[in-house]
Amino acid sequence: MLKHLFKLIWNKKKQHFVLMLEILVSFLVIFAVFTLVVYYYQNYRKPMNFDYERVWAVQFRIEERPTTYDSMYLFFGTLQNQLKSMPEVEAVSFTSNNIPFAMSSTQNNVNYEGLHIQQVNDYTAEDDYDNVLGLSLQSGRWFSKEDAGAKYRPVVINHFLKERLFGSGEAVGKLLDKGSERPLKIVGVINDIKEHGDYQSVESAIYRRADTSSYHWMEELLIRVKPGANVAFEGRLYKALASHLKSAMIEIEHLTDKRRARNNMTLVPMIIMMIVAGFLVINVALGLFGVLWYNINRRKSEIGLRRAVGATGQSISRQLVSEALVLSTIALLVGCFFAVQFPLLNVFDMPASVYLIAIGLSVLFIYALVVVCALYPGKQAAAIYPAVALHED
Numbered sequence: 001m002l003k004h005l006f007k008l009i010w011n012k013k014k015q016h017f018v019l020m021l022e023i024l025v026s027f028l029v030i031f032a033v034f035t036l037v038v039y040y041y042q043n044y045r046k047p048m049n050f051d052y053e054r055v056w057a058v059q060f061r062i063e064e065r066p067t068t069y070d071s072m073y074l075f076f077g078t079l080q081n082q083l084k085s086m087p088e089v090e091a092v093s094f095t096s097n098n099i100p101f102a103m104s105s106t107q108n109n110v111n112y113e114g115l116h117i118q119q120v121n122d123y124t125a126e127d128d129y130d131n132v133l134g135l136s137l138q139s140g141r142w143f144s145k146e147d148a149g150a151k152y153r154p155v156v157i158n159h160f161l162k163e164r165l166f167g168s169g170e171a172v173g174k175l176l177d178k179g180s181e182r183p184l185k186i187v188g189v190i191n192d193i194k195e196h197g198d199y200q201s202v203e204s205a206i207y208r209r210a211d212t213s214s215y216h217w218m219e220e221l222l223i224r225v226k227p228g229a230n231v232a233f234e235g236r237l238y239k240a241l242a243s244h245l246k247s248a249m250i251e252i253e254h255l256t257d258k259r260r261a262r263n264n265m266t267l268v269p270m271i272i273m274m275i276v277a278g279f280l281v282i283n284v285a286l287g288l289f290g291v292l293w294y295n296i297n298r299r300k301s302e303i304g305l306r307r308a309v310g311a312t313g314q315s316i317s318r319q320l321v322s323e324a325l326v327l328s329t330i331a332l333l334v335g336c337f338f339a340v341q342f343p344l345l346n347v348f349d350m351p352a353s354v355y356l357i358a359i360g361l362s363v364l365f366i367y368a369l370v371v372v373c374a375l376y377p378g379k380q381a382a383a384i385y386p387a388v389a390l391h392e393d
Contacts, residue, residue, distance in 0.1 A: 016327055019291050023331035026284045027366050029277045031339050034358035034365075036270045039350055040199040048198070049191040050100070051134030052255040054090075054229070057099050058221035058241060061249040069212040076215050079244045083223065086240070088233045090224040091131040094210060096124040097220050100133070100195035101258035110206060111177040112165050120161060120204040124214050129207070130190075132224045138162075140172035140188030143209040152185035154209050159192045161204035176206075184208070197262040285373050292320060292377035303381055313382030320381055324374040325367070332363055 066072045076094060083092045097104045098121065108122040129135075130142040138159055147154040152175060162171045176184040184206075192202040210218065225233070234252060241250050303316055339359050343352035 016291075019287055020327055020331040022284045022287050023328055023366060023370075024335050026277075026280045027332055027335035027362055028338065029273070029280050030365055031335070031358055031362040033270070033273050033277045034361045035342075035350070035354060036273060038357045038361070039201075039354045040266070040270065042351075042354065043194070043201050044198050046192075046194060046202070048194050049136060050193040050195070052100060052259060054225050054227065055132060055255045056223045056225060056234075056237075057102075057253045057255060057258065058223060058237075059097075059251045059253070060219055060221070060241065060245050062219070062245060063247065065216065069215075072215045073212045079241075082240060082244065083221075083237075086233075086237070088226050088229040090226055091128045092224075093126040093129040093132045093222050094215070094218045095126070095129060095220050095222055096122075096214075096218060098123060099220055099222060100193075100255060101197060101262040103262075108206075110161070110165070110204075112174065115165060117161065117164055117204060120206050123205065123207045124210050124218065125207055126210050129222070132222045133193075135190050135193065138189045138191055139170075140186070142188055147187070147209055150185070152183050153211075154187045155184040156188040156190055156207040157186055158190055158202070158205040160202050161206060162189050164204060197259060197266050199263060199266045281369065285369060288324065288370060288373040289377065292324060292374055293380075317375075317378035317382040320378040321371060321374040324370045328366055328370045332366060336363070 066075050080092050080094070083089055096106060098106050106122045107119045110117045110120045125143075127143045127145065130137075135142070140156070142156060143154055155176065157165075157171065165171065165176075166174070171186050171189050174186050176186065190207075193205075194200060194202060196203075223237075238250060238252060242248070306316065307313070336359060339355065339362075341347070342350075343355040346352075
């Protein structure tokens, strides 16, 4: 049976080549869509591991700042104490611009005993940063005043970076080398947090304690407010900031709004790919349907002869569906050959499981599409009467 199907396909190889090419292209596009869907879904299922509700981000731009370290520290310390004294405020922390859900990022390299880790997200924050975002520690502690003037600069790393540097070993107390800078001492390890949105993967992260020199460039404030803080308080907060940061450009945003905007930006490429894939699938479905329909009209005499010698309508229908499945299998084998290169070559640094699941879903989708498109022409072929077919021939 299979040999007979291959012979029929080979006899119409030019006609079937175009159809197999369409199925191959559709498979590759569907594979790309399913890869994104599976990747985003796996990331979405992971916990955020920090509390962004009731956290407001204040961005300010100051043209003139105090010139000395002491005056700068006093200037920002006074503002921080003023904000903490407001009854609606729970915690305040100055931080670098790469706050959660922001579009900006800062990355550096980290070295440990010959191990070189690139593209590590580098954050600078104050002692209350963990309270503002509700971070949870796996081991060690967060920064505190006891780290002021320490020989080594204290840092906290996330679990993802700890696994890359030390595996299952202990990280707290280890020294990291950053080239010309003084060594960094790990004082704590926090759980991985998804600060790039619900659909983004976790990346390596290191958090450094802000010192007096940091206030020369920091222009972000994170404020955790108490339940019930409303628009009226936001207005009073703005006035308090404006009275201290004279002639500065001030913008107050809520992390909940920034999270929604970041998620929408992440989903846009996937939506575009799904639209493109939808058009391709419709094209393939119409092409497959048309080829099968054309085959029935061209092969009426063959089908009628088979019915005359005893072939049932069900067997005729099964033959046409089987032909379509064989065509699809040939195209899918070629497509799978290209698709498996992605996990083998670690393209885009995604887990291999994402690609393998996407390949499986794409194969099932193409087979389901082919069966649906072949069922109706197969049913039409099964309804052909031998006398009518032979009379027309």
